[in-house]
Amino acid sequence: GAGVSQSPRYKVAKRGQDVALRCDPISGHVSLFWYQQALGQGPEFLTYFQNEAQLDKSGLPSDRFFAERPEGSVSTLKIQRTQQEDSAVYLCASSLGGGNTGELFFGEGSRLTVL
Amino acid sequence: EDQVTQSPEALRLQEGESSSLNCSYTVSGLRGLFWYRQDPGKGPEFLFTLYSAGEEKEKERLKATLTKKESFLHITAPKPEDSATYLCAVNTNAGKSTFGDGTTLTVKP
Numbered sequence: 230g231a232g233v234s235q236s237p238r239y240k241v242a243k244r245g246q247d248v249a250l251r252c253d254p255i256s257g258h259v260s261l262f263w264y265q266q267a268l269g270q271g272p273e274f275l276t277y278f279q280n281e282a283q284l285d286k287s288g289l290p291s292d293r294f295f296a297e298r299p300e301g302s303v304s305t306l307k308i309q310r311t312q313q314e315d316s317a318v319y320l321c322a323s324s325l326g327g328g329n330t331g332e333l334f335f336g337e338g339s340r341l342t343v344l
Numbered sequence: 345e346d347q348v349t350q351s352p353e354a355l356r357l358q359e360g361e362s363s364s365l366n367c368s369y370t371v372s373g374l375r376g377l378f379w380y381r382q383d384p385g386k387g388p389e390f391l392f393t394l395y396s397a398g399e400e401k402e403k404e405r406l407k408a409t410l411t412k413k414e415s416f417l418h419i420t421a422p423k424p425e426d427s428a429t430y431l432c433a434v435n436t437n438a439g440k441s442t443f444g445d446g447t448t449l450t451v452k453p
Contacts, residue, residue: 233387260439262439262441264443269445270445270446271348271431271433271443271444271445271446272388272431272443273443274439274440274441274442277439277440279439284439285437285439285440287440288440320387320388322387328439329376329435329439329440329441330376330393332390332393333388333390333441334390335387335388335389336387337385337386337387338386338387
């Protein structure tokens, strides 16, 4: 596709369930980013990949959060034992080169609701 | 810790009424300041990157400027389709961008 694709768009999970959110970046984009956006707030950085290497995971809120990009393309963000405070929109973004020049292309996000 | 503060939180304008949005930042070593537009239910859409004080960028009715402590997004003669949340972000290392909470702009016809 032409843009960044995220699935599922909406996910409802019961507290304690595991969830997996998928991101298909723009073909050929080297860098991939995950952000978390709570209602009424700006996106908060979670993690960053350059190709398959996870170069920064400083924003992951706990060890329940795990991200991977095994072949340097598709990425999955996994949240184990979900809690209500995990409810948010999870945004994926990609950029053509290594690093962050600011021109990030965002997907439409995956909205997670934990009951 | 990098901080980005945007003001006002919300702005309501009449069509054609020009105004400015503010983004104040505190960072150690700015590598770029970015403006994005976000429509409801969508991801942010890139608008501008500014790198150094005094720099300006323009796109249609929008002009972004940068000083050492803040950036402004000037909107000239806005139209209803300019209604959106405008986000400011700063980059101080290779990967992470720190975003503000945005200004929600509503332009009434």
